[in-house]
Amino acid sequence: MARDTLYFPASDRLFLEPYLPPKDLALSGADALPFTTLTFATSLDSQLALSPGARTVLSGPQSKAMTHYLRSRHDAILIGVGTAVADNPGLNCRIEGAGGYGGDGLEGQPRPIIVDPKARWDFTENQKIFELARDGRGKAPFIITAVETPPADKEAILEKHGGKFIRVGLKTTVTGEYGLYWKDVLKALAAEGLGSVMIEGGGAVINSLLVPENFEVISSVIITIAPTWLGRGGVVVSPERQFDGNGSLVPSTRLKNVMWHPFGEDVVMCGNLKV
Ligand SMILES: NC(=O)C1=CN([C@@H]2O[C@H](COP(=O)(O)OP(=O)(O)OC[C@H]3O[C@@H](n4cnc5c(N)ncnc54)[C@H](O)[C@@H]3O)[C@@H](O)[C@H]2O)C=CC1
Numbered sequence: 329m330a331r332d333t334l335y336f337p338a339s340d341r342l343f344l345e346p347y348l349p350p351k352d353l354a355l356s357g358a359d360a361l362p363f364t365t366l367t368f369a370t371s372l373d374s375q376l377a378l379s380p381g382a383r384t385v386l387s388g389p390q391s392k393a394m395t396h397y398l399r400s401r402h403d404a405i406l407i408g409v410g411t412a413v414a415d416n417p418g419l420n421c422r423i424e425g426a427g428g429y430g431g432d433g434l435e436g437q438p439r440p441i442i443v444d445p446k447a448r449w450d451f452t453e454n455q456k457i458f459e460l461a462r463d464g465r466g467k468a469p470f471i472i473t474a475v476e477t478p479p480a481d482k483e484a485i486l487e488k489h490g491g492k493f494i495r496v497g498l499k500t501t502v503t504g505e506y507g508l509y510w511k512d513v514l515k516a517l518a519a520e521g522l523g524s525v526m527i528e529g530g531g532a533v534i535n536s537l538l539v540p541e542n543f544e545v546i547s548s549v550i551i552t553i554a555p556t557w558l559g560r561g562g563v564v565v566s567p568e569r570q571f572d573g574n575g576s577l578v579p580s581t582r583l584k585n586v587m588w589h590p591f592g593e594d595v596v597m598c599g600n601l602k603v
């Protein structure tokens with residue numbers, strides 16, 4: 329067994345089940361979108377990291393194992409390019425029984441998805457994600473970009489490892505931002521046969537996702553809360569305030585079907601945005 333294998337007891341899995349994609353999930357119809365779980369670890373002051381460039385450990389061992397269980401239950405795991413640059417992440421599943429961790433082939437290994445509209449991620453094949461793909465312990469990434477012709481050297485590295493660029497056009501969203509429209513991103517993933525995706529972050533990804541136009545596409549929210557304050561200046565989760573046509577503040581959004589579960593010193597909160 330690989331040295332970094334994680335264990336997540338069956339007894340801890342039960343409470344997560346209502347918030348996870350069904351095991352026999354099959355997408356039906358041309359417009360079907362993947363089951364989408366928003367999941368991240370936050371401090372008590374709603375921060376993901378000490379600064380945009382800093383890999384910051386928030387989850388304790390038990391909630392980290394839970395995150396890897398979530399990875400085993402989704403076809404894909406999505407992050408923004410800011411996180412790819414800051415963290416050099418593996419984005420594989422290191423739980424006992426997953427492919428490369430006692431399991432066969434790439435069973436239980438999610439497809440990493442990097443949202444990089446301008447194709448600015450300057451990766452080499454020494455990045456952890458490609459090392460894991462070469463070792464048979466993870467999949468190579470698909471990169472969502474708006475660039476018509478991404479750099480040929482990057483495309484070659486991706487293709488050598490089984491990854492690729494996927495082109496999605498930019499649009500002005502209802503909040504007036506010019507960027508990727510999340511429904512288009514999710515549609516592109518569905519077209520690749522990816523029936524479920526967990527969106528991990530970072531701040532820009534989560535804040536742009538957490539606006540009312542996207543609530544119908546977020547199937548579940550699973551958040552690890554760590555008992556620490558990072559202090560001002562970090563990467564904050566705090567979506568744009570919403571106003572109605574008269575300029576009045578729309579009451580803030582509350583999760584529904586909320587469940588809490590302690591994992592070591594952390595607590596994990598699950599809920600839904602849509603009824
Ligand atoms: N605690 C946790 O669970 C996690 C922490 N992080 C942390 O978050 C930090 C990175 O966060 P950020 O700097 O905010 O970067 P990010 O990972 O959110 O990536 C930001 C970039 O993604 C692209 N992007 C995101 N949403 C877009 C949209 N709707 N349309 C077009 N482009 C879009 C843009 O190029 C943008 O510059 C890192 O320090 C990382 O360690 C990241 C993931 C999870």
Ligand SMILES: Nc1nc(O)c(N)c(N[C@@H]2O[C@H](COP(=O)(O)O)[C@@H](O)[C@H]2O)n1
Nearest residue numbers: 369384385386387395415417418419528
């Ligand atoms: N669940 C969770 N807890 C934390 O404390 C974190 N810092 C993160 N970060 C996310 O996990 C990615 C790292 O993945 P690998 O361990 O390299 O596979 C990182 O890029 C963030 O997306 N998550």
